[in-house]
Amino acid sequence: MWNDSTQSLMLWLLPLLIILAGLLTAGHALLNKRDSRSAFGWIALCIILPIAGPVLYLLFGINRVRTRARRDYNTKVHRDALQTIIHPDGTDFRPLSTIGENLSRKGLSSCTNFTIYENGESLYPAMIDAINQASDRILLASYIFDSNNAGQDIARALAAAQQRGVKVRVILDGLGELMSIPRIGRTLKKLGIRFTRFNPVKLFPPSLNINLRNHRKVMIVDGLTAFTGGQNIGDRHLAEIIHNRHRVQDIHFSMQGKIVDELEWTFWQDWYYCCADPDAHHFRGTNVNEVDAAVWSRVILDGPNKDLDKLSHLINGVISAARHQVLIMTPYFIPTFDLIGALIAAHLRGVKVTILLPGHNNIKLADWASRNSVKQLLEAGLDIRYQPAPFVHSKLLLVDSNYSLIGSANIDPRSLRLNYELGVELFSETINAQLQDYFWRKADLADAATLNWLRERSLPVRLRDSLAWLFSPYL
Numbered sequence: 001m002w003n004d005s006t007q008s009l010m011l012w013l014l015p016l017l018i019i020l021a022g023l024l025t026a027g028h029a030l031l032n033k034r035d036s037r038s039a040f041g042w043i044a045l046c047i048i049l050p051i052a053g054p055v056l057y058l059l060f061g062i063n064r065v066r067t068r069a070r071r072d073y074n075t076k077v078h079r080d081a082l083q084t085i086i087h088p089d090g091t092d093f094r095p096l097s098t099i100g101e102n103l104s105r106k107g108l109s110s111c112t113n114f115t116i117y118e119n120g121e122s123l124y125p126a127m128i129d130a131i132n133q134a135s136d137r138i139l140l141a142s143y144i145f146d147s148n149n150a151g152q153d154i155a156r157a158l159a160a161a162q163q164r165g166v167k168v169r170v171i172l173d174g175l176g177e178l179m180s181i182p183r184i185g186r187t188l189k190k191l192g193i194r195f196t197r198f199n200p201v202k203l204f205p206p207s208l209n210i211n212l213r214n215h216r217k218v219m220i221v222d223g224l225t226a227f228t229g230g231q232n233i234g235d236r237h238l239a240e241i242i243h244n245r246h247r248v249q250d251i252h253f254s255m256q257g258k259i260v261d262e263l264e265w266t267f268w269q270d271w272y273y274c275c276a277d278p279d280a281h282h283f284r285g286t287n288v289n290e291v292d293a294a295v296w297s298r299v300i301l302d303g304p305n306k307d308l309d310k311l312s313h314l315i316n317g318v319i320s321a322a323r324h325q326v327l328i329m330t331p332y333f334i335p336t337f338d339l340i341g342a343l344i345a346a347h348l349r350g351v352k353v354t355i356l357l358p359g360h361n362n363i364k365l366a367d368w369a370s371r372n373s374v375k376q377l378l379e380a381g382l383d384i385r386y387q388p389a390p391f392v393h394s395k396l397l398l399v400d401s402n403y404s405l406i407g408s409a410n411i412d413p414r415s416l417r418l419n420y421e422l423g424v425e426l427f428s429e430t431i432n433a434q435l436q437d438y439f440w441r442k443a444d445l446a447d448a449a450t451l452n453w454l455r456e457r458s459l460p461v462r463l464r465d466s467l468a469w470l471f472s473p474y475l
Contacts, residue, residue, distance in 0.1 A: 023047075025054040082262055084109050085289055088296055093427045096403045099317035100298050100425050103310045109258035110293035113225075114431055116438065117252045120237030123227075124150055126254065130221045131157040134166045139220040139267045141171035141198075143213065143408070146180035146234030147187055154233055155184065159191040168193050171270055173214045174200035180234065196274040198420075212304060214270060215408050215419040217252075218263050223286030226260040228424060229253045230395045230408055239390060246362070250393040251438065253406055255297070259424070261285040262299040266422060295428040302409060303420035311409050311423050312416045316342045318399050325352040327398040327439050331391070332366045332410040333357050334373050334472045339411070344380045352383075356443050358393075359386035366412065368468035371454070378451050385446035398436060402429045413472055 026046040046053035084107035087094075093108075101107060117123035131138055131154070138161055145151055162168045170188060174197045177183050188195045198214035219227040229252035231237050239249045268283045302311035319326050319342045326346055333355065335343070347353045355377070361367035374384055397405040407423035409415045426432075457465070 019050055082106065082109075082265060082285070083289065084258075084298070085291070085296075088293070089291060091296065091427070093296070093402065095321050096318055096399060097296075097298075097425075097427060099321065100300055100314055103314055103317075104298060104300055106262075106298060108296040108298050108427065109262055110287075110290040111255050111259045111295040111297040111426065111428075112257040112290070112293065113255065114295060114426070114428075115254045116434060117229075117231075117254070118438070119239040119249055119251075120150055120231065120235075121240050123231055123237070123252045124153065124233075127219060127227060128154060128157045130219075130225055130227070130254075131161050134161050134221045136222045137167040137169075137220075138222075139169050139218075139264065139271075141214065141216055141218050141267055141270060142233050143173045143176040143215045143217060144179045144232035144234060145170075145172055145177065145184045146232070146236070147182055147184040148180065148235045150235050150238065151180070151184050151233050152187065155187050155191060155193070158188075158193055162191075162193060169267075169271060170195035171198055171214065171267070171274060172196070173198045174202075175210060175213055176215075176232075196271065198270060198274055211418045213419045215415065216266070216270070216422040217408050218267055218422065220260060220264045220267060223260060223264055225254060225256050226263040227252060227254045228263060228408075228422065229406055230393055247390045248362070248393045249390055251396075253424075255424075256287075257293065257295075257297075258287045258289045259297045259299070261287050263422075263424075266299060266301060270420070295426060295431060297427065298425045300407075300423040300425060301421075302416065302423065304418055305420075308417070311421055312336070312339075314405070314423065314425075315339065315397060315411070318397070318403060318405070319343060319346055322346050322351045322399045324400045325354075325398070327354050327356070327396065327436065328411070329356040329392075329394050329396040329439055329442070330411045331358055331361070331393045331395065332363065332412040332415070333370045334366065334412040334469070335377075336413075336416075340373075340376050343377060343382060347380055347382055354383040354385070354439075354443065356385050356387060356392075356439065356446060358391050359447065360389035360391050362391050365468045365471070368465040369472045370412075371457075372462075372465040372469040373472070374449065375451075375454055378449060378454060384449040385443055386449060387442055387446045392442065394438075394442075396435055396439060398432055398439065400432075402427055402432050404428070404432050404435050406435075 026043040086107035088108060097108065117126060138158060158168050170193060172185055172195055177185055177197065178201065185195060199212050217228060217231065231250045231252040235244065236246045236248045237250055238244055239247045241247060265283060271277055300310055300314055301307045316338055343353055377384060395407065395410060404426040405423055409421040409423055415421055
């Protein structure tokens with residue numbers, strides 16, 4: 001038992017320790033927070049509530065996601081095979097091409113046989129046909145790989161390819177796989193297909209985090225053909241089936257050329273991270289740059305590791321460099337203040353900015369937060385339209401007449417700060433025109449958002465949307 005003098009000393013020391021904890025926590029926030037409002041909020045909380053403030057900061061204020069990602073995501077896959085060209089002869093892509101070049105420290109890769117697939121009805125048969133024709137290797141990564149009919153069809157095609165001697169490797173996201181029960185991993189295991197889970201969710205040892213997800217979607221066949229974009233694998237993407245309750249409209253792409261080596265290198269990085277397989281070291285690349293290519297491209301990786309904010313910087317950069325038009329199509333739109341500023345600045349200098357969002361959304365919290373976020377853009381006079389149901393999951397950024405950005409990322413904090421994402425830059429007037437055609441077909445069916453519509457929402461709805469926006473970094 002403590003004597004009276006010890007108790008007296010503790011009574012003097014305890015307040016000092018509490019004050020010291022508050023000051024140390026406030027100092028950590030001051031030194032590490034990148035947003036002044038966030039830093040000020042945490043500092044005020046730690047000073048006003050010197051006990052609860054540091055506890056809350058310890059639980060929610062420290063960015064453990066980035067710390068863990070930098071610690072854990074170590075890969076040793078060489079990139080010698082990624083021979084790119086800084087400035088292809090006969091092209092004039094600057095300044096748009098300079099932004100991705102500085103972010104990725106890579107030039108451009110040739111791209112051929114670029115094909116657009118609308119919805120699962122066109123994508124899945126093309127994927128299965130490519131799998132059936134494979135002779136050497138098939139590498140597949142998908143955030144969601146449902147175990148329903150579409151997923152089972154692709155799993156069986158992979159198994160048939162493996163039986164004829166093709167090497168098959170599959171990466172499943174540990175959380176995305178849980179979107180469908182029973183998990184597709186059971187089917188793959190039964191079929192003898194080698195697969196791994198990216199950051200699996202498990203109870204023992206506990207790993208229940210919903211962050212650090214691999215949101216990339218890519219399939220490489222024989223190192224010659226690659227599929228990538230925003231579509232997952234599952235019946236929900238069969239959008240032409242009217243009675244499909246959760247049907248989703250989306251686009252996906254296939255391509256050939258040197259760009260396939262970049263995408264394959266990305267796959268092997270993720271595979272090595274998951275299981276440290278020495279197979280990843282043997283990647284040498286299959287393609288060469290065609291110097292007279294009509295389409296040039298580049299992969300931009302993004303994640304909470306060393307690639308943090310690359311896609312965010314890229315999006316802000318190319319919008320800031322736009323001269324004529326910016327077309328954005330995304331399922332989840334919760335822009336940062338930097339992006340809002342870039343969009344308004346583009347509009348003020350005469351650039352036509354059109355943003356196309358889904359009027360029906362499968363994640364209500366994200367939709368509510370988004371509707372709170374668009375107020376500044378509508379006040380500035382930007383053209384924002386909402387598409388009718390079913391849910392549209394397509395992701396596009398088109399700048400001027402020859403720049404297109406496709407891939408897996410949404411324009412929200414989860415995609416751009418917490419997930420591992422993949423974008424492909426495409427420099428081509430032909431491809432840009434094809435994607436514009438898709439964009440405007442959707443835009444013509446959409447309803448324009450107005451300030452009156454936003455203001456006429458009832459008070460409970462406005463409060464709901466504002467509260468959802470407060471939690472936008474985690475949606």
